[in-house]
Amino acid sequence: MFITFEGPDGSGKTTQVAQTADALRKRGYRVLLTREPGGTSIGDQIRHILHDMDNQNLHPRAELLLFNASRAQIVEEVIKPHLASGGLVLCDRFFDSTYAYQGYGHGLDLTTLRMVVEFATGGLRPDLTLLLDIAPEDGLQRRLSAIDKGEEWTRLDDMEMAFHRRVREGYHALIAAEPSRWLRIDAAQPVQGVQAAILAALDARLPPPK
Numbered sequence: 001m002f003i004t005f006e007g008p009d010g011s012g013k014t015t016q017v018a019q020t021a022d023a024l025r026k027r028g029y030r031v032l033l034t035r036e037p038g039g040t041s042i043g044d045q046i047r048h049i050l051h052d053m054d055n056q057n058l059h060p061r062a063e064l065l066l067f068n069a070s071r072a073q074i075v076e077e078v079i080k081p082h083l084a085s086g087g088l089v090l091c092d093r094f095f096d097s098t099y100a101y102q103g104y105g106h107g108l109d110l111t112t113l114r115m116v117v118e119f120a121t122g123g124l125r126p127d128l129t130l131l132l133d134i135a136p137e138d139g140l141q142r143r144l145s146a147i148d149k150g151e152e153w154t155r156l157d158d159m160e161m162a163f164h165r166r167v168r169e170g171y172h173a174l175i176a177a178e179p180s181r182w183l184r185i186d187a188a189q190p191v192q193g194v195q196a197a198i199l200a201a202l203d204a205r206l207p208p209p210k
């Protein structure tokens with residue numbers, strides 16, 4: 001099974017996906033935990049370009065292609081082989097981030113995005129996608145406190161609040177268009193509550209470990 005985690009910046013997604021991977025391993029699943037952009041050596045180099053605060057003039061179309069270059073690499077090098085061997089893949093962001101950020105956020109044409117994504121993934125789609133949903137103001141507040149603890153502030157965190165609002169609305173539109181693939185989790189609650197909600201949802205849906 002291929003499960004992806006999505007959410008606005010500061011939704012706590014990265015912490016949650018790591019805790020989920022640990023919990024599922026304890027239940028006996030063979031879990032591969034990975035992330036986008038990145039997840040491969042080539043993808044991590046692309047991630048650096050995308051996050052670099054010096055790259056303020058990166059054009060949205062160039063940004064789109066870089067995210068999808070990283071995606072094509074991780075799909076072939078990491079995700080498909082693990083799925084083919086019967087394992088469970090958890091990915092911190094996947095193509096829905098492209099629709100939410102480059103589509104709804106930057107306003108790039110969604111039909112074109114679908115073609116680019118289809119090309120990058122070779123048609124691979126998540127079986128299940130969890131949205132860790134939080135108001136953008138609260139998410140960015142969390143990101144700011146994380147900076148105090150040494151986390152990186154990225155070029156995308158730095159986008160205006162209206163951009164982050166469009167991203168969240170974009171996620172809601174994606175859920176409405178394909179409700180059977182999505183689960184919305186309230187990410188404004190304390191970390192343990194979010195984790196419990198995720199595990200309850202997965203326990204109800206995952207086949208027993210092989």
Ligand code: TMP
Nearest residue numbers: 009036037067093094097098101102156
């Ligand atoms: P993160 O790994 O800390 O979540 O940062 C990744 C950033 O990149 C985040 O702001 C969302 C953004 N992003 C896109 O804009 N498009 C994409 O396709 C992906 C995967 C991420």
